[in-house]
């Protein structure tokens with residue numbers, strides 16, 4: 001029995017390998033940054049979510065150390081038993097203020113925030129209308145709720161309207177539209193202006209997962225709602241990307257939402273409190289980020305330059321303005337070969353393929369960040385052109 005089970009698992013793995021879908025992890029020797037060391041080789045890193053370059057920032061390392069000095073290493077408790085320190089409360093208040101919301105509640109990750117969000121708020125008499133490209137954690141969170149589920153084609157506002165009509169005709173009590181602020185495989189922004197208008201028309205709330213926007217999009221980095229100039233009822237996000245890149249997630253919303261999640265959200269109730277180092281560094285990160293208009297402008301400029309350089313070299317891109325800039329390849333093995341050819345040239349990228357993107361839509365997802373220099377980008381453009389010719393992505 002046991003051997004058969006393990007044999008079966010080996011078979012599944014062999015299938016993944018045979019299809020060219022095996023993901024392999026590289027061991028970075030040292031801190032995350034624009035340049036990293038892998039196997040003793042210095043590499044230019046174009047695939048981190050380190051949008052504002054804070055992941056290796058000395059100020060955050062110092063803030064984390066100071067928080068550990070004053071508050072220790074671990075909490076050894078969930079929040080409601082004895083795992084809440086003054087700094088947890090301060091960070092929740094700080095996040096709410098930063099995001100322009102009434103309240104915020106911390107989770108161990110945004111995966112947990114999204115996983116725990118829906119079930120306490122919505123019951124069988126309610127409806128959730130969800131974008132088809134939403135992050136896996138939203139999909140899982142919705143599955144865990146008893147609400148009726150409706151799915152609309154990615155950013156298709158006519159389809160969203162149809163699903164809202166269905167939900168209302170089905171007699172839904174409350175309706176929540178759920179969307180990523182930025183769809184991370186494509187770098188597309190949600191059409192929040194249109195979504196807000198439809199939500200108002202159908203008396204629905206809007207929930208936005210802003211993991212790939214908080215800190216660098218919108219005025220003061222408040223995210224895609226600020227970028228689009230709309231209000232949303234629920235915002236979820238991560239401390240694991242632009243806000244320092246460690247870990248932690250949150251829900252920001254009105255007080256009753258946060259208060260009820262504190263009572264009922266399962267990943268909040270049954271999982272450990274964030275450690276002081278992470279909380280202290282996040283407080284410092286928010287101060288840095290709020291004052292980082294110059295970094296945000298540099299990020300926009302980098303994205304524009306990188307996008308134009310790749311397009312000029314003949315690569316197939318998706319249109320957009322976000323610092324996520326995917327280079328479309330097609331089949332997974334070719335994307336892997338391209339990534340390997342770049343690796344050889346000292347450029348670290350990641351090939352994305354099924355199941356994280358549809359079959360036949362494999363890509364190299366490049367991401368800009370403010371720790372990169374113009375020289376880095378020029379070096380990378382040369383490497384992309386040479387590697388592209390080597391593996392046949394470019395003619």
Ligand SMILES: *Cc1c(COP(=O)(O)O)cnc(C)c1O
Pocket residue numbers: 108109110111112114135137180184209210211212237238239240247248249
């Ligand atoms: C990264 C990401 C998450 C997960 O965030 P973690 O804090 O790493 O769990 C959730 N949603 C979206 C859209 C993301 O990009």
